[in-house]
Amino acid sequence: MVAALRHVDAAMGFKHSQARLDALAERRQKIERQWEVEATIVRRLLSANRVESPAKLREVYKERAKALEARNTAQKALEAERQASRVDEIAARQREVGQQISALEAELGNAAGMMMSAQEMSRRIKALSEKLHRIESGGPARAQAPAAEPPSAPAGEDTSAEGAERCERLIKLAEDLFLVDAEQLAASLGPRMGQFLAALSGKRFTGLTFDTRGTVELTAAGGATVALAGLPLADLDLVFLAIRVALLEGFSKQQPLPVFLDDPFGHLPEPFIDLNGRLLASLGRATQVVLFSRHTEYSQHATASFAL
Numbered sequence: 001m002v003a004a005l006r007h008v009d010a011a012m013g014f015k016h017s018q019a020r021l022d023a024l025a026e027r028r029q030k031i032e033r034q035w036e037v038e039a040t041i042v043r044r045l046l047s048a049n050r051v052e053s054p055a056k057l058r059e060v061y062k063e064r065a066k067a068l069e070a071r072n073t074a075q076k077a078l079e080a081e082r083q084a085s086r087v088d089e090i091a092a093r094q095r096e097v098g099q100q101i102s103a104l105e106a107e108l109g110n111a112a113g114m115m116m117s118a119q120e121m122s123r124r125i126k127a128l129s130e131k132l133h134r135i136e137s138g139g140p141a142r143a144q145a146p147a148a149e150p151p152s153a154p155a156g157e158d159t160s161a162e163g164a165e166r167c168e169r170l171i172k173l174a175e176d177l178f179l180v181d182a183e184q185l186a187a188s189l190g191p192r193m194g195q196f197l198a199a200l201s202g203k204r205f206t207g208l209t210f211d212t213r214g215t216v217e218l219t220a221a222g223g224a225t226v227a228l229a230g231l232p233l234a235d236l237d238l239v240f241l242a243i244r245v246a247l248l249e250g251f252s253k254q255q256p257l258p259v260f261l262d263d264p265f266g267h268l269p270e271p272f273i274d275l276n277g278r279l280l281a282s283l284g285r286a287t288q289v290v291l292f293s294r295h296t297e298y299s300q301h302a303t304a305s306f307a308l
Helices: 002-049 054-085 089-111 117-136 158-180 182-202 233-254 273-284 296-301
Strands: 205-210 216-220 224-228 259-260 289-292
Touching: 054 089, 054 233, 089 296, 158 182, 158 224, 182 205, 182 233, 182 273, 205 233, 216 233, 233 273, 273 289, 273 296
Parallel strands: 259 289
Antiparallel strands: 205 216, 216 224
């Protein structure tokens, strides 16, 4: 029994030893193949560099590395020298470009009435695109109004509804002019409209507001809210004038275009001539105002006047 166990143990040991010998032989073959590949590469490098031993090949690569480093250093020094020699040239060019920019800015400033900034152009294009998208998708679009104003009705005829509608149409047109909605327009120009109305009405009205539909409401001196419908024609004219002047002033701050007026105050009472003159003088600080009027009293508020 002991002899049999010894025999089995010897057989298993032999198998393990044989497996190790096979693994070593396989590893030796891999190393020999790798050696052959590397030896072939070394021989090709020796032949390409015309040297006889790997030691000399290492010396060749060291010399190449030194030469490459020297070349990079020389290139940096040459570039620094070029930059230093061009300092005066660059400074002169910068001054020339600065003068050209100043001249262009002056030209743009002189032509500001016919041009707009890149930011304003981008904002308008974006707003127009959104409006076209709403129209194409069937959404609500701002109501369009005719460019011409309706003529005033004869004296004695009820025109309160028509006058209120005219003011609300003006608000709608202003939305398209400024490319904002009624809420934004009210926030930016509503207070200024109220100030003009308070001055024109002798503070009988102290404020002016309108909702998203363009419906205009006034604030009376006592704090009561007053609708446009039912107001006398003279008060409706004051409201329309206050809205219009505030819009002209607001738009002139973006694009100062000349304003031409052909006797628009003929139907207002005479005491308002001086007030209207001061109002137009205030507007004239934002843009040029040209007024044709039969009332010579306006000339005292004008920078220059001529009789035709």
